[in-house]
Amino acid sequence: MGPLEGLKVVEVASVGPVPFCAMLLADMGADVVRIDRPRETVPGPDELQGDAERRARATEDEPPAPLDFVLRRGRRSIAVDLKNPEGVCLVLDLCEEADVLLEGFRPGVAERLGIGPEDCLGRNPGLVYGRGTGWGQEGPLAQAAGHDINYIALAGTLEPIGRPGQPPTVPLTLIGDFGGGGMVLTVGVTCALLERQRSGRGQVVDAAMVDGAALLMTLQYGARALGVWSDERGTNITGGSHFYDVYETADGKYISLAAADPPFYAELLRRLDLDRERLPDQMDRERWPEMKTRFAEIFRQRTRAEWCELLQDTDVCFAPVLSMAEAPEHLHNRARRTFVDIDGVVQPAPAPRFSRTESVIQRPPPRPGEHADEALRDWGVSDQQIAKLRRARAIL
Numbered sequence: 001m002g003p004l005e006g007l008k009v010v011e012v013a014s015v016g017p018v019p020f021c022a023m024l025l026a027d028m029g030a031d032v033v034r035i036d037r038p039r040e041t042v043p044g045p046d047e048l049q050g051d052a053e054r055r056a057r058a059t060e061d062e063p064p065a066p067l068d069f070v071l072r073r074g075r076r077s078i079a080v081d082l083k084n085p086e087g088v089c090l091v092l093d094l095c096e097e098a099d100v101l102l103e104g105f106r107p108g109v110a111e112r113l114g115i116g117p118e119d120c121l122g123r124n125p126g127l128v129y130g131r132g133t134g135w136g137q138e139g140p141l142a143q144a145a146g147h148d149i150n151y152i153a154l155a156g157t158l159e160p161i162g163r164p165g166q167p168p169t170v171p172l173t174l175i176g177d178f179g180g181g182g183m184v185l186t187v188g189v190t191c192a193l194l195e196r197q198r199s200g201r202g203q204v205v206d207a208a209m210v211d212g213a214a215l216l217m218t219l220q221y222g223a224r225a226l227g228v229w230s231d232e233r234g235t236n237i238t239g240g241s242h243f244y245d246v247y248e249t250a251d252g253k254y255i256s257l258a259a260a261d262p263p264f265y266a267e268l269l270r271r272l273d274l275d276r277e278r279l280p281d282q283m284d285r286e287r288w289p290e291m292k293t294r295f296a297e298i299f300r301q302r303t304r305a306e307w308c309e310l311l312q313d314t315d316v317c318f319a320p321v322l323s324m325a326e327a328p329e330h331l332h333n334r335a336r337r338t339f340v341d342i343d344g345v346v347q348p349a350p351a352p353r354f355s356r357t358e359s360v361i362q363r364p365p366p367r368p369g370e371h372a373d374e375a376l377r378d379w380g381v382s383d384q385q386i387a388k389l390r391r392a393r394a395i396l
Contacts, residue, residue, distance in 0.1 A: 002029025002350075003357040007099050007193075008379070010035060010091065011075065012082075012115070013368075014104030016148070016173075017132035017181030017209060019071040022102055024186050026074030027350035028359045030100075033375050034075040035082075035091060036368035038396040065365070070347045072365035078376065079369030079396045086394035088114040090381075095120040095127055097379050100189055102130045107137045117204045127202040128192040132185045134176070136208030148176035148209070155180070155213035160220065164234035180212025235285070242291035243268065243282065246321055247299035254321035255299065255307050261317075268316045272298060369396055 007030040011022040026032040066072075081087040092115065095101055101120055103110050110116040110131075117129045134151045135141040141154075152158045152175045162169035185207035192203050223229035223236075230236055237244050243259040259268040262282065269276050280287035299307065304320050311318040322330060328339035328346050340349045343364050350359035372395050376386050389395045 001357065002027065002359040003354055005029035005357070007031065008097055009033070009100040009102065010094050010098045012091075012101070012103040012105075012110075013037065014132070015068065016104065016177040017185050017207065018102050018104035018130075019068060020178050020182030021130065021132065021185040021189065023071050023074060024182070024350075025100070025189070026362060029357065029362075031378075032075040033094065033371075033379065034072065034077045034366065036077050036079045038079045038081050038369070038393075069365045070345060073342065073347070074362045075366060076363070076371030076375040077366035077368050078372045081394055081396070082113050082115070084392065084394040085114075086389055086392040090389060090394060091115050092119060092123050093381070094379055095123050098124065098127060099193065100128045100130060102132065102185075102189075104132045107133065107142045121202055121204075125201060126196055128189055128196065128205065129202065130185055130189045130192075130205045130207065132181055132207050132209075134181075134209045136211060137206045148173040151176040151180070151209040152213040155210050155217065157213040157217050160231075160233055160236075162233050162239075164232065164240070166234070168233065175216060176209040176213050180214075180216055181207065181209040184212035184215065240285075241288050242295045245292065245295075247296055249302060249304040249307060250300055251303040251305075253304035255304055255311075256319050256321055257295075258317040264315050264317050267314060271311055271314065271316055 004025060007025065009022065009025055009030050009032040011018065011032055011034045013019070013034055013036045022032050022034065080090060082091070095115075101115075103115070105113075111118070117131075120129055121127050131137060133142075134146040135144060149158065149170060152171075155176075157175055157180075158168050158171075160168075161171060185205065188205035188207050192205050196202060220229055224231075230240075234240050237260055239245055241260075243257060243265055246254045246256050248254055257268065259265045265282050266276065269279070280291065302310075307318075308320050312320075320330075327333055333339060337349055339346055340361065341347075342361055345364075350361060353359075373386055376395075377383070386395075
């Protein structure tokens with residue numbers, strides 16, 4: 001089992017960073033119990049996964065998988081009514097057995113429900129209470145609604161992304177939700193667990209996506225302080241130069257280049273059969289647009305496969321730009337088992353790798369409430385108490 005075997009985590013269902021953090025912990029061996037709502041709202045037609053046949057089969061009695069269903073892998077689910085006092089008591093009882101609680105409510109909601117940090121740490125002073133939000137637990141925007149794009153916009157992370165003279169490019173929800181949110185929350189929870197070994201005390205981890213997105217810009221802020229970063233979008237090395245960009249190939253596909261270091265750039269020119277003595281200096285920014293046009297013309301002369309044959313496995317710093325369908329089939333990803341197939345669903349495998357305690361996906365994504373009796377028994381709740389909770393409709 002993984003390196004976190006024996007760790008017990010309560011995850012209060014939410015979206016974005018919290019389920020990603022819970023998935024990472026579960027992948028690494030933690031016993032994560034997810035507190036779902038008793039009955040999730042069935043998504044509308046535009047939100048459903050799969051084809052028309054699957055959408056047609058979706059009903060009130062058999063709702064379709066939610067969009068984030070793969071993020072729910074590895075856990076057991078209990079459907080708990082947090083507006084029922086018995087349901088709140090159950091969560092607090094579970095906190096007594098837990099090492100970690102994760103929640104992603106707006107600030108103050110968990111406190112109003114009776115499962116805030118004071119309530120939970122009162123039951124278990126060693127609990128690590130992880131909170132994943134967009135704006136954080138305090139500040140003028142703490143209560144404002146938002147999504148990934150808003151958090152990275154305020155962090156200064158969105159504005160530099162894109163081409164010169166064009167609006168910022170909206171990235172996938174990787175920077176705020178997952179990199180600056182879920183990853184940072186996971187690091188925070190892990191650090192708090194390590195500190196608990198010394199102090200014996202738990203604490204609250206406040207992981208805000210706006211903070212994490214800003215943290216991811218540390219290199220760029222350092223470059224700006226040194227005067228080597230331009231505030232004009234699309235004019236820096238990453239995307240602004242001819243040697244660090246993507247190019248279209250003859251078959252309408254794309255390849256990526258990152259020949260930033262002089263030896264790598266020299267190797268690129270050699271592979272392209274270009275005479276360096278007749279070209280501008282690599283770092284002559286004024287000539288970058290000219291060189292980018294020349295490179296674009298060159299790369300449109302061959303297919304992506306032909307460029308792979310010429311440039312892959314060299315020091316050019318090259319890779320084909322693969323689609324989500326293609327990436328799992330690439331020979332390197334297959335060799336490393338970067339992707340796995342769980343019940344017919346291709347998805348990223350657990351990462352990182354450990355030499356002794358291999359991480360595994362413990363189970364497929366649960367249906368809300370699927371493991372109530374099993375998980376509660378494992379966490380020390382008696383059959384009599386489970387029956388009482390069901391009679392009170394605190395769990396369903």
